[in-house]
Amino acid sequence: MPDAIWRSNLAVFDLRVAVPPRLRTQVAETLRNAIVLGELAPGERMIERVLCERMGVSRTSLREAMRELENEGLLTNLPNRGLIVSVVDPKIAQEIFDVREALEALVCRLFCERATDEHIERCRAVNVELMAAYEAGAARELIAAKNRLYDVLIAGADNAEAERMLRSIHMRASQLRMISLSSGERRKASQEEIQLLIDSLLNRRGKDAERLARKHVQQAAKFAMSMIRRTGELS
Structure with a gap:
C-alpha cells in the first residue's frame, strides 16, 4: 500500500x-x-x-x-x-516487464556508446532532480523526473526504432510503475539502483549500464508481480 x-x-x-x-x-x-x-x-x-x-x-x-x-x-x-x-493481468504484466527490461538495457548500452558530452551533462542534471524527487516521495514529481531521465537516455542512444518501441512499452508499463513505486521500501531500493545505473552511464561503462538496467527492471518486476498475484490482477 x-x-x-x-x-x-x-x-x-x-x-x-x-x-x-x-x-x-x-x-x-x-x-x-x-x-x-x-x-x-x-x-x-x-x-x-x-x-x-x-x-x-x-x-x-x-x-x-x-x-x-x-x-x-x-x-x-x-x-x-x-x-x-485497462486491467493488467499477471501474464500481461510479466510480458511487459520482459520487453521493458530488454529495451532499457539496450538503450543504456547505446547511450554509453553514442551519447555526446551534452547528453552526459543533461543526464547529470536530471539525476539531481530525480534524487530530489525520490527523497521527497512525491508521486507526480518522481514519475516526471524518471520520464525526463528516459528522454535523455533515448536521445543519447540515437536509435529511432528503440525509441519507438521503448516509448510504446512505457505506455503499457505506466500502471505497473505506479505499483512498484508505491512502497517506501521499494522506492528506496529503486533510488539506490538508479544511482548506480547513472554512475555507470556518466562514466560510459556500457556493460555495467546494461547489467544494472536489467537488474533495476527485474527488481521492479519482482515487487510489482508479488503485489499483482495477491489479487490475481491489477485492479
Missing part, C-alpha cells in the same frame, strides 16, 4: 485542463497521468459526462483523447460497458 506521503500526493491530483493550444494532446496527457497515478483506477468506466465536467473540455476533445489511449492499451473497450481503464 502507498505510504502517507504517496497518498497525500495522489489526493490533490487535479484533472482540470488548460484551454488549447493542442487541446487533445493536453487531454490525453492528463488522462494518461491520471491512470499512471491511480486517480483513474483499473476497471473504472470512462463516463464521458463526468470526465467532461471534471476536466472542463468538450466531448469531442475527450473522445479523441480516449481513442489515443485505447490505441496505447491504457483503455479497453468492453461490449455493453464502453471504455474502461
